[in-house]
Amino acid sequence: GIQVEQSPPDLILQEGANSTLRCNFSDSVNNLQWFHQNPWGQLINLFYIPSGTKQNGRLSATTVATERYSLLYISSSQTTDSGxxxxxxxxxxxxxxxxxxxxxxxxxx
Amino acid sequence: DVKVTQSSRYLVKRTGEKVFLECVQDMDHENMFWYRQDPGLGLRLIYFSYDVKMKEKGDIPEGYSVSREKKERFSLILESASTNQTSMYLCASSSSDGYNSPLHFGNGTRLTVT
Known part of the structure; x- marks a missing residue:
């Protein structure tokens, strides 16, 4: 099956900072999704993004399907973004x- | 909004007990899934179903079975619970738009087997 690598594994930032999270895939992507799991364990679907770019408030995501990777951008981080x-x-x-x-x-x- | 409801948030069972984890979704989704989440291992797919009375094995089906008698309900069964089945169990559902559509999770059931 497909292999999924995420980086970095851990990230500590101050409130207000921006960050970029990356996913690399071993196979072609067609159902790519990003999720946030809050400290209480709830998994929330952030983006369904098999290709292209989407934005939702301070979050945006870009998938380059031909190169098998996706990026999640978080701008002006808040403590509630933790997880x-x-x-x-x-x-x-x-x-x-x-x-x-x-x-x-x-x-x- | 999609709502996926898992019947218990925390559950403690004894080794050898038969355990039922229940999941109900209210969006008429065709697809339902059971995952378990463990530190260092991430989320792993146990079983899934694309229709009533249909079931497919995921990556780690051993020791588990499932039941889908109604479209909105997907049950995970531990026939004889063991301590290595202590874990967070997550149910999810999605619509059948082809087979690609956003996945929505319940709040999870943290099962402890003693």
Whole structure:
């Protein structure tokens, strides 16, 4: 199945900073999604982005499908942005999403 | 908004017990999934279903079974719970737009097997 690598694994920033999270995929992507898991464990779908660029408030994501990677941008970070960010894709199959190991983001006040 | 509801937030069971984890979604989604999440291992797919009475094995189905008798409900069954099944269990659903559409998760059930 598809392999998903996320970087960096950990990131500590001050409130107000910007950050870029990256996902690399071993196979072609067609169902790419970004999620945020808050400190209480709830997983929220941020973007469904198999290609192109999308923006939602301070968050935006870009997927370059031909090069098999995706980027998540967080601008003007707030403490509520803390948590773990996952990317996932099904790799062309229909067998559910394969997740990366996540980026653990801590935003300090 | 999509709502995926898992019946229990925390559950403690004894080794050997039969355990049922229930999941209900209210958006008429065709696809439903069960994942488990463990530190260092991330999220791993246990079972999934694309229709009523259909089920497919994921990456780690051993020790688990599932039931989907109604479209909105997908149950995960641990036939004989073991301590290595202590984990966070996450249910998710998506619509069947081809097979690509946003995945929505429930709040999770943290299961401890003693």
């Amino acid at each position: 773990v960010y996952f990317c996932a894709d099904s790799g062309g199959g229909a067998d559910g999403l394969t997740f990366g190991k996540g980026t653990h983001l801590i935003i300090q006040p």
